[in-house]
Amino acid sequence: MKKGVIFLFAFMLVGxxxxxxxxxLIEDRTVLEEQTELAVSNFLNRNRDHLDFDVFCxxxxxxxxxxxxxxxxxxxxxxxxxxxxxxxxxxxxxxxxLRG
Numbered sequence: 001m002k003k004g005v006i007f008l009f010a011f012m013l014v015g016x017x018x019x020x021x022x023x024x025l026i027e028d029r030t031v032l033e034e035q036t037e038l039a040v041s042n043f044l045n046r047n048r049d050h051l052d053f054d055v056f057c058x059x060x061x062x063x064x065x066x067x068x069x070x071x072x073x074x075x076x077x078x079x080x081x082x083x084x085x086x087x088x089x090x091x092x093x094x095x096x097x098l099r100g
Contacts, residue, residue, distance in 0.1 A: 029058065035083030036066050043077070043085045044070060 033056050041048040052069040059065065063080040074091035 029056075032058075032064060032081065032083070033066075036064055036077070036079045039079055039083045039085050040066065040068055040077050043088070044068075044075075046070065 036056070037048055037051075037053055040053075041051055044051070053066060054069065055065075055067040057065045059078070061081065063078065063086065065076055065078050068075045068077060076089045076091075077085055078087045079085055
């Protein structure tokens with residue numbers, strides 16, 4: 001009987017403790033979002049506070065996509081886990097002129 005009560009008490013404590021893995025995932029995602037915002041603002045040569053960031057979407061272990069609205073044009077950026085810009089798409093169909 002005593003072992004059963006101790007087991008039940010220990011089981012309840014484990015069930016009530018916060019999930020450390022979940023907290024780490026949330027912290028990792030927050031850091032990745034901040035890195036991505038900085039990479040996008042640097043790419044666009046704009047102040048981070050003047051950009052409208054929306055819809056962060058994790059891509060498994062590959063990075064994330066993020067939508068940004070600049071001057072009424074929606075951009076979709078794909079960024080690596082390091083926060084580097086991999087690709088950019090514009091909703092208006094125009095392309096970036098990357099020629100020098």
